[in-house]
Amino acid sequence: xxxxxxxxxxxxxxxxxxxxxxxxxxxxxxxxxxxxxxxxxxxxxxxxxxxxxxxxxxxxxxxxxxxxxxxxxxxxxxxxxxxxxxxxxxxxxxxxxxxxxxxxxxxxxxxxxxxxxxxxxxxxxxxxxxxxxxxxxxxxxxxxxxxxxxxxxxxxxxxxxxxxxxxxxxxxxxxxxxxxxxxxxxxxxxxxxxxxxxxxxxxxxxxxxxxxxxxxxxxxxxxxxxxxx
Numbered sequence: 001x002x003x004x005x006x007x008x009x010x011x012x013x014x015x016x017x018x019x020x021x022x023x024x025x026x027x028x029x030x031x032x033x034x035x036x037x038x039x040x041x042x043x044x045x046x047x048x049x050x051x052x053x054x055x056x057x058x059x060x061x062x063x064x065x066x067x068x069x070x071x072x073x074x075x076x077x078x079x080x081x082x083x084x085x086x087x088x089x090x091x092x093x094x095x096x097x098x099x100x101x102x103x104x105x106x107x108x109x110x111x112x113x114x115x116x117x118x119x120x121x122x123x124x125x126x127x128x129x130x131x132x133x134x135x136x137x138x139x140x141x142x143x144x145x146x147x148x149x150x151x152x153x154x155x156x157x158x159x160x161x162x163x164x165x166x167x168x169x170x171x172x173x174x175x176x177x178x179x180x181x182x183x184x185x186x187x188x189x190x191x192x193x194x195x196x197x198x199x200x201x202x203x204x205x206x207x208x209x210x211x212x213x214x215x216x217x218x219x220x221x222x223x224x225x226x227x228x229x
Contacts, residue, residue, distance in 0.1 A: 031096065037091075037095060038091060039084040040225055042081075042186070042187055042188055042201060043080065043081040044079070044200075044223055045224060046195070046197075046222075047075065047219035048076050048208075048216035048218050049074060049075045049216060050073070071166070071214055071215035072163055072166050074160045074161060075159065075219075076173065076213070077158045078155070078157050078173050078174070078204075080201045081154040082187075084152065086125075088152075089150075090126070093149035096156070097147060105132060111134065116131045116133075120146070120148075124148035124155070125150050126149050127149070127174070128147050129146040131144045131167065132145075142159075142161045142162065142164050143160050144161075144168070150181040155177040155204075158170065172212060173206070176206055177204045180204050187201065188201065189203070191223055194220055195220050195221050197221040
């Protein structure tokens, strides 16, 4: 009989479900239909996850002390949406909040979700966050979804962690985005689906050696809008 350390099986299933989110021009939890967002010019996302291949399977009888060290962030995904005007960005922000987070909770199949939500002060022009705490027999996990509107941009972050404290890395990522909003980053730049895209909206993202990405490996970069041919 084998096990993954610290209830990684349930956390891994959450991340696997995240990887199949139907994010496209047609939307999907927790996204509205991107094609119906007035003034949307471009949208991209970058995701990074814990490298689960670094954790070997061990017999269930293995001593707990043999478990490898890791930072308790399992996935961090950032999204950047560029609009033609700040008014349309604000309208897009409302559209995302109106879509809610409940469909995503259902899709992830969380067993005992406890949802808290509310506005965040001093982050962008306006900001809102959903935090979901889920506890099972084998693990505890936090899922945080944050939306920020700043000028003509809408920023989103989704993070999966073991603790509430590290789930606030999502807020830190979007604070970094907001600080860059005055630089005029625009368009799709040079896209690389494996990660490392440059220019355009990709300039918002921190370098891969930034502490926010410590212990994570790139999942890839995705252009959400307009759809690539």
